[in-house]
Amino acid sequence: MAHVELRNLEKRYDNDAHAVKGVTLSARDGEFVVLVGPSGCGKTTTLRMVAGLEEITSGDLFIDGERMNDREPKDRDVAMVFQNYALYPHMTVFENMAFPLKMRKVPKAQIKIQVEDAAKLLGMDKHLKKKPKELSGGERQRVAVGRAIVRKPKVFLFDEPLSNLDAALRTQMRAELKRLQRSLGATMLYVTHDQVEAMTMGDKIAVMNKGELEQFGTPSEIYERPATVFVARFLGSPAMNVLPGGIIHEPGESYFVSDMLKIKLNGHFEAGNVHLGIRPEAIVLEWESKGTDSISGKLILIEPIGSVTHYYIECEDAFGGTFVASVPHGPVTLAGATLSLGDSVTFRIPSESIHLFDRQSGKRMD
Numbered sequence: 001m002a003h004v005e006l007r008n009l010e011k012r013y014d015n016d017a018h019a020v021k022g023v024t025l026s027a028r029d030g031e032f033v034v035l036v037g038p039s040g041c042g043k044t045t046t047l048r049m050v051a052g053l054e055e056i057t058s059g060d061l062f063i064d065g066e067r068m069n070d071r072e073p074k075d076r077d078v079a080m081v082f083q084n085y086a087l088y089p090h091m092t093v094f095e096n097m098a099f100p101l102k103m104r105k106v107p108k109a110q111i112k113i114q115v116e117d118a119a120k121l122l123g124m125d126k127h128l129k130k131k132p133k134e135l136s137g138g139e140r141q142r143v144a145v146g147r148a149i150v151r152k153p154k155v156f157l158f159d160e161p162l163s164n165l166d167a168a169l170r171t172q173m174r175a176e177l178k179r180l181q182r183s184l185g186a187t188m189l190y191v192t193h194d195q196v197e198a199m200t201m202g203d204k205i206a207v208m209n210k211g212e213l214e215q216f217g218t219p220s221e222i223y224e225r226p227a228t229v230f231v232a233r234f235l236g237s238p239a240m241n242v243l244p245g246g247i248i249h250e251p252g253e254s255y256f257v258s259d260m261l262k263i264k265l266n267g268h269f270e271a272g273n274v275h276l277g278i279r280p281e282a283i284v285l286e287w288e289s290k291g292t293d294s295i296s297g298k299l300i301l302i303e304p305i306g307s308v309t310h311y312y313i314e315c316e317d318a319f320g321g322t323f324v325a326s327v328p329h330g331p332v333t334l335a336g337a338t339l340s341l342g343d344s345v346t347f348r349i350p351s352e353s354i355h356l357f358d359r360q361s362g363k364r365m366d
């Protein structure tokens with residue numbers, strides 16, 4: 001299929017909105033790359049520049065080593081599926097899927113073969129004569145995808161294709177799209193603002209914020225070593241706990257200190273103002289404080305969600321606010337007693353699970 005490369009891609013709209021600020025990333029042949037980030041961060045704009053629907057202000061776009069900046073959309077060999085994919089209501093499923101081929105004046109017999117192939121792949125071969133209104137939401141979605149795959153393009157661009165579906169269907173389509181992408185060996189750029197979709201579907205994830213690329217890496221790299229506080233808090237649910245504090249040195253050792261905490265750090269860090277990050281699942285609940293790496297607080301919310309339970313603790317540290325601890329299976333018993341709302345609890349922040357970010361730049365420190 002294809003290798004897609006974005007080099008320092010910039011977009012300024014005429015009204016001077018600086019929508020995309022120097023994004024550099026690449027999707028190797030057959031790779032599934034997810035662009036994720038909050039609303040307005042420039043995901044759709046980035047995708048539209050790749051598709052050729054939006055002019056590239058500066059930077060370079062390469063597909064298989066060829067510079068595409070000035071190529072017409074139809075000459076880029078990409079297919080895009082939009083968030084609000086519109087099917088033609090008066091056309092059958094077959095006609096909807098055949099449409100892009102018809103536009104390209106592909107011979108009828110060839111169209112039939114390609115549409116039927118695509119329909120089979122999507123499990124839609126029994127629905128080819130139906131009109132969109134006779135289909136379920138998921139089936140309509142499949143027709144929109146079918147319309148993109150009939151042409152066998154080099155690159156697929158998907159812009160939040162599942163956002164109109166309910167939760168159960170979304171989960172199912174997620175798995176289907178991933179399977180489809182694998183079986184086609186397609187190179188795919190996929191936009192979503194759903195972090196679960198990003199983590200489960202992407203071979204690589206590009207996390208965007210305010211037009212900038214914050215981090216580009218595999219799901220595990222991004223989860224285990226977030227490059228910025230923004231990335232740390234954007235991926236993971238509940239979000240990573242973040243506590244402001246400072247790094248101080250004592251002979252031979254670096255410590256994180258805040259109002260109530262003092263944690264000996266593994267390794268040497270420069271002194272200064274930082275944010276400490278700790279994932280909810282890395283927090284250890286205790287009945288009472290044992291060391292300076294523990295804080296006490298009051299249990300204000302218990303959220304059992306099946307496989308794990310989230311404990312929200314309003315902590316006594318002046319800068320701490322509310323911490324969340326996730327514990328597999330619940331309810332938690334400490335020294336034989338079950339935790340309940342209003343209890344005073346202590347939690348420990350294990351040094352080996354800490355993430356440290358420079359408070360000024362937001363960047364990871366190690």
Ligand SMILES: Nc1ncnc2c1ncn2[C@@H]1O[C@H](COP(=O)(O)OP(=O)(O)OP(=O)(O)O)[C@@H](O)[C@H]1O
Pocket residue numbers: 013014015017018019037038039040041042043044045046193
């Ligand atoms: N045609 C346009 N003219 C001017 N500004 C635009 C245009 N399209 C988008 N923008 C601005 O560019 C920024 C990025 O928009 P974009 O649609 O790429 O965001 P997004 O990440 O796709 O958001 P969402 O998740 O809401 O779809 C926004 O601030 C938006 O207002």
Ligand SMILES: [Mg+2]
Pocket residue numbers: 043044045
């Ligand atoms: Mg968008």
